[in-house]
Amino acid sequence: MLKEFKEFIARGNVMDLAVGVIVGSAFTAIVKSLVSNIINPLIGIFVGKIDFSSIVFSVGSAHFRVGSFLNSVINFLIISFVIFILVKFVNKFNKDEEKKEEEKEISEEAEYLKEIVALLKEEKEIESTSTPTTKNEKTVSETK
Structure with a gap:
C-alpha cells in the first residue's frame, strides 16, 4: 500500500x-x-464610497450583512476581470511564440522541398541527356 x-x-x-x-x-x-x-x-x-460593509438588515436578532456580501461580489468580479486580462495576455504571447515556431518549421520544410525539387530536376536533366528520345529506340537499347 x-x-x-x-x-x-x-x-x-x-x-x-x-x-x-x-x-x-x-x-x-x-x-x-x-x-x-x-x-x-x-x-x-x-x-x-466603494465599501458597502455597513449595509446590514436586521430581522429580529438575526443580522444579515448584505454589504459585506456585495463587497465580496465586487471583489470577485474585479479579480476575475484582472485574471481574464492576464490570461488573455499570456495566451497571446504563447500564440506568438507558437507562430514563430511554426514559421521555422514551415521554412525548414520548404527548404527541404526546394532541395528535393532541385534534385528531381537534375535527375530529369541527366535522364533526358542520356536516354534515347523514342520508345522504340529505348527498348532496343535496353535489350542489348
Whole structure:
C-alpha cells in the first residue's frame, strides 16, 4: 500500500496539480493586493464610497450583512476581470511564440522541398541527356 501511494504521489499529474495550487494561492494573494490597494481606490475616485460593509438588515436578532456580501461580489468580479486580462495576455504571447515556431518549421520544410525539387530536376536533366528520345529506340537499347 505504501508503494502504491508513492507511485500515486510521484505521478506527473499530481505534482503538476500541487504546483498549480501553490502557485495559484500565491498568485491569488498578488491579485487580491492589486485589487484592494490599486484598483479599488481608483474605482473609489470615480464612484465614491466603494465599501458597502455597513449595509446590514436586521430581522429580529438575526443580522444579515448584505454589504459585506456585495463587497465580496465586487471583489470577485474585479479579480476575475484582472485574471481574464492576464490570461488573455499570456495566451497571446504563447500564440506568438507558437507562430514563430511554426514559421521555422514551415521554412525548414520548404527548404527541404526546394532541395528535393532541385534534385528531381537534375535527375530529369541527366535522364533526358542520356536516354534515347523514342520508345522504340529505348527498348532496343535496353535489350542489348
